[in-house]
Amino acid sequence: MGLILFNLTIFLYLLSTFLYLGHLVHQKDFFSRWATWCMILAFSVHTLSLIYRFLVFGSLPFGSLPLSLSFYSWTLVGIFLLMLINFRIHVMGSFISPLAFIAVLISFSKGWSAVTTREPWSGIFKSAWVPLHVTFSLLGDSLFALAFCAGILYLIQEYRLKKKRKALVRISSLPSLETLDRVNFRCLTIGFPLLTVGLIIGAIGAEYTLNIPWRYDPKVIWSVLTWFLYAGMIHARLIKGWRGKKAAILAIFGFIIVSFSYLGVNIFLTGYHHFY
Amino acid sequence: MHLIVVGLNHKTAPVEVREAITFSQEEMGDAFRMLLSLASVSEAVILCTCNRVEIYAVTPEVHAGISEVKFFLSKYHSISPEVLENHLYTYSNEEAVLHLFRVSSSLDSMVIGEPQILGQVKEAYSVACKHRACSAILNKLFHKAFSVAKRIRTETKIGSSAVSISYAAVELAKKIFETLSDKIVMVVGAGEMAELAVKHLINTGIKDVYVTNRTYERAIKLAQEFKGKAIPFDELYTAMRNVDIVITSTGSTSFIIVPEKVREVMRLRKGRSVFFIDIAVPRDIDPSVDAIDNVFLYNIDDLKEVVETNLRERMKEAEKAEQIIAAEVKQFIHWMSVLQVTPTIVSIREKAEEIRKRELEKTLLSLKNLSEEEKRIIELMSASIVNKILHHPVTILKEEAAGRDGNLYIAAARKLFNIDDEAKEGE
Numbered sequence: 057m058g059l060i061l062f063n064l065t066i067f068l069y070l071l072s073t074f075l076y077l078g079h080l081v082h083q084k085d086f087f088s089r090w091a092t093w094c095m096i097l098a099f100s101v102h103t104l105s106l107i108y109r110f111l112v113f114g115s116l117p118f119g120s121l122p123l124s125l126s127f128y129s130w131t132l133v134g135i136f137l138l139m140l141i142n143f144r145i146h147v148m149g150s151f152i153s154p155l156a157f158i159a160v161l162i163s164f165s166k167g168w169s170a171v172t173t174r175e176p177w178s179g180i181f182k183s184a185w186v187p188l189h190v191t192f193s194l195l196g197d198s199l200f201a202l203a204f205c206a207g208i209l210y211l212i213q214e215y216r217l218k219k220k221r222k223a224l225v226r227i228s229s230l231p232s233l234e235t236l237d238r239v240n241f242r243c244l245t246i247g248f249p250l251l252t253v254g255l256i257i258g259a260i261g262a263e264y265t266l267n268i269p270w271r272y273d274p275k276v277i278w279s280v281l282t283w284f285l286y287a288g289m290i291h292a293r294l295i296k297g298w299r300g301k302k303a304a305i306l307a308i309f310g311f312i313i314v315s316f317s318y319l320g321v322n323i324f325l326t327g328y329h330h331f332y
Numbered sequence: 333m334h335l336i337v338v339g340l341n342h343k344t345a346p347v348e349v350r351e352a353i354t355f356s357q358e359e360m361g362d363a364f365r366m367l368l369s370l371a372s373v374s375e376a377v378i379l380c381t382c383n384r385v386e387i388y389a390v391t392p393e394v395h396a397g398i399s400e401v402k403f404f405l406s407k408y409h410s411i412s413p414e415v416l417e418n419h420l421y422t423y424s425n426e427e428a429v430l431h432l433f434r435v436s437s438s439l440d441s442m443v444i445g446e447p448q449i450l451g452q453v454k455e456a457y458s459v460a461c462k463h464r465a466c467s468a469i470l471n472k473l474f475h476k477a478f479s480v481a482k483r484i485r486t487e488t489k490i491g492s493s494a495v496s497i498s499y500a501a502v503e504l505a506k507k508i509f510e511t512l513s514d515k516i517v518m519v520v521g522a523g524e525m526a527e528l529a530v531k532h533l534i535n536t537g538i539k540d541v542y543v544t545n546r547t548y549e550r551a552i553k554l555a556q557e558f559k560g561k562a563i564p565f566d567e568l569y570t571a572m573r574n575v576d577i578v579i580t581s582t583g584s585t586s587f588i589i590v591p592e593k594v595r596e597v598m599r600l601r602k603g604r605s606v607f608f609i610d611i612a613v614p615r616d617i618d619p620s621v622d623a624i625d626n627v628f629l630y631n632i633d634d635l636k637e638v639v640e641t642n643l644r645e646r647m648k649e650a651e652k653a654e655q656i657i658a659a660e661v662k663q664f665i666h667w668m669s670v671l672q673v674t675p676t677i678v679s680i681r682e683k684a685e686e687i688r689k690r691e692l693e694k695t696l697l698s699l700k701n702l703s704e705e706e707k708r709i710i711e712l713m714s715a716s717i718v719n720k721i722l723h724h725p726v727t728i729l730k731e732e733a734a735g736r737d738g739n740l741y742i743a744a745a746r747k748l749f750n751i752d753d754e755a756k757e758g759e
Contacts, residue, residue, distance in 0.1 A: 217507060218622065220634045233605060234510040297602025300626040 061105035062164055068098030069129075069157035076150040088146035092137075095153060099133045102160070106130060121319070124190060126163035128318075129156040131191075132198040139202060143239055145231045151205040185261025192254030193279075197314055199247030200286070204311035206239040207304035214301055237300055240307050241293065248286050255279055278317035285310050333469060333672060334394045335428040338401040338420060339379070339386030342442050345419035353409045353416075355380045357459075364463040367404055372396040375470040377460040379435070381452045383442055388432060390469045394424045429473065429664050433657045436477040437484045438491070445490040445646045450481045472667065480660045487656065490649040493642035498529040500638045501609050501630070502536055505577055508607050508628055518542040518575040520568065520589075521582030522554055525611050525632075529579055530558060542571055546582070572597045572606070579609045580616035587618040594621050609635070666734045673733035676742050677726055679751045684718045 075091030078084075106127070136152045139145070213230045258279075289306045292298040298306070340350065355363055355378055367376045367387070375390035387405070391397025402420065406413040423431045434440045436453040457474040460466050466474070485491055494500040509515055517533050519526055522545060530541060541560030545551035548564055555562040563571045568588075572578065582588060589608070598606070603626050610617040610631040622629040630638075692714050696707060725745065732741040746752050 213507065217504070217628050220630065220637065230507075232506060232510045233508050238510065297599070297604075299603035300605060302603075302625065 061101055061108055062160075065098055065102045065105055066157065066160050066164060068094055068101060069153055069160060072098055072149065073153040073157050076146075076153050079146065080150045088149065091149055091153070092140065092146060095133060095149060096137060098156075099130070099137060102126075102130050102133070122163050122165075124163075124194070125159040127190070128194045128197065129159035129163075131194050132156060132159075132201055135195070135198045135202060139239070143231075143235065145206075145209075145235065145239065147209060147230060148202070148205045151208070152202075155201065185257060185265060189254055189258040189261055192250050192257060194254075196247045196251030196254055197318060199243040199250065200307070200311050200314050203240045203243035203247065203307040206236045206243065207307035207311075210236040210240065210304035211301070211308075214304070233300065237303060240303055244286065244290060244293070244307070248290060251283060251286065255283060275317060278313075282310070282314050282317050285313055333374070333668075334391050334397065335425050335469065335473065335668075336389050336391055336394060336397045336401065337386055337423045337428040337431050338389075338398055338405065339384060340419045340421065341384035341386075341440065344421055349415075349419050350383070350385060352411060353385050353405060355385070360459055361463060363408065364460070364465045366408060367401075368465055370400045370404060372400050375467045376465045377456055377470055377474065379453060379456040381449065384435070384440075386435070388428070388470065388473070390467075398422050398424070425668075426661060426665050430657065430661045432473065432477050433480050433660060434654075436481040437653055437657065438481070439650055439653055439657070443495055444643075444650055445495070447491055450478070453481075454478060468671070469668065473664065476660065476664055480657060483660075484653045484656055488649040488652045490646055490653055492649075493645055495639055495642050495646065497525060497611075497632070497635045497639060498532045500635050500642070501529045501579075502532045504628075504630060504635075504638070505533070505607055506536075508605055509576065512539075513537045514539050515576040516540045516542060516574055517577040517579065518544065518563070518571060519554070519558075520544050520578065520580040520616065521546075521584075521612065522550060523581035523611060526579045526581035527554075529609065529611070533577065534558065542575060544568055544571070569593050569597055573600050576605070577607045577609070579611065581611040582616050584612070584616055585614055587616065589617040589621060591618055591620045591624060594624055594627060598624060598626065611635075669733040669738050670730060672738070673729055673742055676745055676751070677729060680722065680726065680745065680749050683749060683751065684722055688714050688718050 072091045072094035075087050075094055079087035079091055132152060133156050136148065139148075209230060210233060213233055213236065216230075217233070258276075289298075289303070289310060292306070293303055340353070342350070360378070363378060364376065367373055367378075367389070372391045372393055373389045374392070377388040379386040379388065387401050389397060389401055391400075402413065402416065402422075405411075405420075406416050431440070432453075436450050438445050438447070438449045441449050453474070457466070457470075460470070494503045505512060505515075512533065516539055517530060519530055519541065522543075534541065541555070541558040542563050543551045543555040543558065543560050544563040544565050544567075545554070546565050548562065551562040551565075554560075572594075578589070580588065594606075605626045605628065608617055608621060608627065608629040610629065613632060615631055617629060617631070619629065619631070621627055692711060695710065696702070699710075702710075729741055729745055732738060735741075
């Protein structure tokens, strides 16, 4: 049952990826409409599979990094779908759907079936700190991912407008610069508090439950760095008026750092967060 | 029944000829009366725009129909047929359908993809209907033409991009700004093209218009025209802090707007984007302004380039449209041929039924001792024999009527079943 749901989720994300790519190439509303419906369906099945898993194992899929990728793509798609209500930037689906597809695929091949054996550190995962810490952090990360996509689209649109002439053909389907900039800012102002809460919960949780020096763990250091980066970004925007292109570049840069502290630290460095 | 078109357009006739054979709304009644009184015209629509005059008609015979419509045109407008002949084109049946579909989809227009023509065709059709000049064939033809035009609008991008400088400016603004309704546009100087661009922006919905000019009085005059605000020329940069779109078109020989000042303005605006449109020649805005972040500068050549690229795009889209039209024409011709064959099929059926009834009556008279049940069985048998014999010829007739030899098949069928002779005998 869990396997069927999960396979279906992967398939639907793949399908919506193709539909969104079709939209990108052919610029027909037909594609984006179906792609979005497909994404909504994929999200629903994904939700079911998470619920099913929770019922069977009694925990959210936070036990390992690959496992968390599934939850990450779930929050990412969920937030994207919510954003569509307000902004209707379907083009962004062509970034989100492949990301979600790859994330669930890795999650499936690396960790999903392995959960039948007990998760490591199960003691910690039974406490409420970890799920809260992970949920908030991943929600923040998802919003930064959206800001990243908006940033890339902004740079493409800006490049075409500055380049004039030839580059302007087929520009019509991209959203306006102002819209993309607004998405960027909105994601930043919602994502940053979520990340902050996530980090605070993590710190308090670690203080209470871990008996090891956690403060100098590479992941913690990188996360704090990320936090300062985004804090600086909001400051630059509000006080110095860093909008548009600069804000787009910052959002892209920020997301690369975020992704490194989420994924890269585990791959290249070691620390107590090793399961994560 | 055949469809014909007789007409001329901007490609075949100069404006002197076009205006000479135009039809005003008041004359339409007379024109239709005269047209419909022609021996070989049973339905007609007159399409009359500034670029074309065309008469669509239904006639039993193509050549007679065309020459009568030509005669009507020359007589009605008192132009010698020889002069007219040089400018007229004529199409019949398949070609006529194709022509109307192309015209209403704006593939035959001077600016391909312009949206007005469909409205004009609709108007021409409704005027013809008002004068009771349309019946089955033209009704169907024009409704089909409307739906084909609509299909082409939605399935191709033939009308999607701006093909005039001022529209291109509005379109570019929409790529920079989410909405124009909270934006302020400022016009520096005055020029026809700048005014046109501002008018388009106002039509799209804009918050406010500022006007500035070296002579303040002119600024006030123009501001009144746009219901905007006049700004003294030396407050140009102060005003720019709140302005999102700047259109310049002054006669100045040196740059009026320079990068140092714009940078200062951008700092005060906290980086909110500004769209500069420089329509003046020589240019009013230093081109290096374009290098500033969140500033977008388009001069007249850039806009022209956009328009030309869009026009080329339209040409490409037009090819797709032609394919759609070709398929639709085929469908319509099929419908027409079926319509054409229907009376023949009906006559064949009627004739067979008549024979059946007659023979059945005779038979039943000579068989006196039959029960009601037996009579019913014989009646059923006669009906099914007729149906079975007719089934194949009727099917083939329907199929072949749409083909190239359709008329031949219809004629043969009428002869084989001896329909026309009998009708004559009856007369």
